[in-house]
Amino acid sequence: MSLEIIIGLEVHLKLNSPNKLFCRCANVQNFDGLDPNTHVCPVCTGQPGALAVLSQEPLEKSVQLGLALWCKVNKVSSFDRKSYFYPDLPMGYQITQQHIPTNVDGEVSFFVDKEFSKAKHVRIRDAHIETDTWKTTQENGMAYLDYNRAATPLVEIVTHPDFRSADEVIWFLQELQRIARYNNFSDAEMEKGQMRCDVNISLREEWSTELRTRVEMKNMSSFSAVRRAIEHEVERQTVVYAAWNDVGQETRGWDDAEHISYMMRSKEDAMDYRYIPDPDLPPVILEQSWIDKQSKYVVESPYTRIVRYTTEYWFNKEYVNGLINDVQINMYFEERIADGCLPKSTATWLVWPIARWMNENEKSITEVAFSPADFTTFLHLQASGDLINQHAKTVIKDMLLTGKAPQTIIDEKWLKPVDAGQVKTWIEEIFAEKPDLLEDLKWGNMKPLGFVTGQVMKRSGWSADPKIVQQELRRMF
Ligand code: ZN
Numbered sequence: 497m498s499l500e501i502i503i504g505l506e507v508h509l510k511l512n513s514p515n516k517l518f519c520r521c522a523n524v525q526n527f528d529g530l531d532p533n534t535h536v537c538p539v540c541t542g543q544p545g546a547l548a549v550l551s552q553e554p555l556e557k558s559v560q561l562g563l564a565l566w567c568k569v570n571k572v573s574s575f576d577r578k579s580y581f582y583p584d585l586p587m588g589y590q591i592t593q594q595h596i597p598t599n600v601d602g603e604v605s606f607f608v609d610k611e612f613s614k615a616k617h618v619r620i621r622d623a624h625i626e627t628d629t630w631k632t633t634q635e636n637g638m639a640y641l642d643y644n645r646a647a648t649p650l651v652e653i654v655t656h657p658d659f660r661s662a663d664e665v666i667w668f669l670q671e672l673q674r675i676a677r678y679n680n681f682s683d684a685e686m687e688k689g690q691m692r693c694d695v696n697i698s699l700r701e702e703w704s705t706e707l708r709t710r711v712e713m714k715n716m717s718s719f720s721a722v723r724r725a726i727e728h729e730v731e732r733q734t735v736v737y738a739a740w741n742d743v744g745q746e747t748r749g750w751d752d753a754e755h756i757s758y759m760m761r762s763k764e765d766a767m768d769y770r771y772i773p774d775p776d777l778p779p780v781i782l783e784q785s786w787i788d789k790q791s792k793y794v795v796e797s798p799y800t801r802i803v804r805y806t807t808e809y810w811f812n813k814e815y816v817n818g819l820i821n822d823v824q825i826n827m828y829f830e831e832r833i834a835d836g837c838l839p840k841s842t843a844t845w846l847v848w849p850i851a852r853w854m855n856e857n858e859k860s861i862t863e864v865a866f867s868p869a870d871f872t873t874f875l876h877l878q879a880s881g882d883l884i885n886q887h888a889k890t891v892i893k894d895m896l897l898t899g900k901a902p903q904t905i906i907d908e909k910w911l912k913p914v915d916a917g918q919v920k921t922w923i924e925e926i927f928a929e930k931p932d933l934l935e936d937l938k939w940g941n942m943k944p945l946g947f948v949t950g951q952v953m954k955r956s957g958w959s960a961d962p963k964i965v966q967q968e969l970r971r972m973f
């Protein structure tokens with residue numbers, strides 16, 4: 497019996513808008529060291545009579561996220577109350593979009609191999625806006641409630657069951673993380689709970705179209721935990737089916753330290769959420785012109801960038817990886833291209849000497865000593881031939897160390913390429929000393945070419961441009 501793995505995802509992405517979803521309380525991104533209950537008000541704690549009003553920035557970011565996921569943005573959408581009782585939800589309900597979500601029917605494309613040659617497209621059912629819960633801490637038999645996270649904005653991205661392996665899920669999550677970072681929707685750190693992933697897993701016999709009972713897995717807080725949880729659950733269901741038993745519909749939690757899953761809820765105690773339209777919140781009505789304006793803030797997808805880097809620029813995977821995984825490097829690279837710098841040399845300097853320096857000094861690209869404009873000048877000087885490769889290495893080293901402008905370094909260190917006239921004189925000298933070299937070249941024996949070039953480079957103190965040497969040399973025969 498060969499079983500096919502069917503996976504669908506529900507990913508919660510915490511938006512980094514300055515305020516919470518329905519009040520002006522700060523939407524804190526990092527709770528470390530923050531005193532509990534310092535960013536709360538009657539609205540986000542659900543006090544009777546408090547009136548929720550949708551904040552503008554989370555709505556904008558939610559729609560931009562929808563557009564980045566190629567969703568259709570509904571011109572009319574609405575909020576519902578999802579009622580359940582839970583200690584970390586004293587309001588008694590979560591505000592979500594059950595009936596008419598703002599973003600529906602999208603698609604995410606991503607690569608599923610290290611060579612960027614195999615693409616996969618996953619359908620997005622919807623990307624709905626909702627509030628986050630409170631936080632409970634159990635200590636010494638007491639439960640402590642912290643409302644700082646209460647009603648902060650989330651977008652839940654729900655996919656169709658289009659994944660067929662744990663690998664595909666991880667590639668997708670990485671792409672989603674890049675989309676969130678490129679567009680500044682969220683830092684999307686799983687470890688910080690800014691991106692949380694629930695996985696629905698079922699198995700079916702290959703060639704069958706029937707969907708079997710699915711099990712929902714929760715509580716994975718890293719990419720590797722997601723992978724382990726999926727592999728574990730696939731194994732568990734395989735064993736159940738092999739024994740001719742049935743998998744029960746249930747929600748299971750993943751304990752990554754113990755590498756085990758445990759039952760949280762079975763179908764029998766599935767909750768009835770009693771969804772009702774939120775009576776306090778009017779429908780979200782969006783003008784087409786407003787939606788069009790939001791689309792201008794959405795940057796090209798990381799997937800499309802990878803396609804451009806590999807097919808237009810012919811970058812290998814080292815270059816692509818060096819340019820796509822760090823959002824700041826990626827933006828920096830794109831800005832240089834917009835400045836008219838050559839893609840290949842821009843990437844070479846960024847991915848090799850500059851990235852190495854950043855690694856060694858634990859600095860980001862925004863912390864390098866030189867300005868972006870100086871780096872553009874450096875690349876332009878190189879492209880025009882005023883800065884030859886041998887000298888460029890010295891210049892970039894000095895720029896990294898001192899932050900001086902490239903032209904200043906060139907002037908101070910006399911790093912100008914030797915002019916063509918001087919190169920010609922040296923070539924003539926060499927041929928005068930060894931006339932048979934020129935004879936050989938004239939008769940079509942190209943062997944002396946390398947030798948003469950080397951001699952000229954030596955006489956120039958390695959300050960001649962090899963391109964100019966070749967050019968001058970070829971004029972002689
Ligand atoms: Zn509040």
Ligand code: MN
Pocket residue numbers: 508626652
């Ligand atoms: Mn949700």
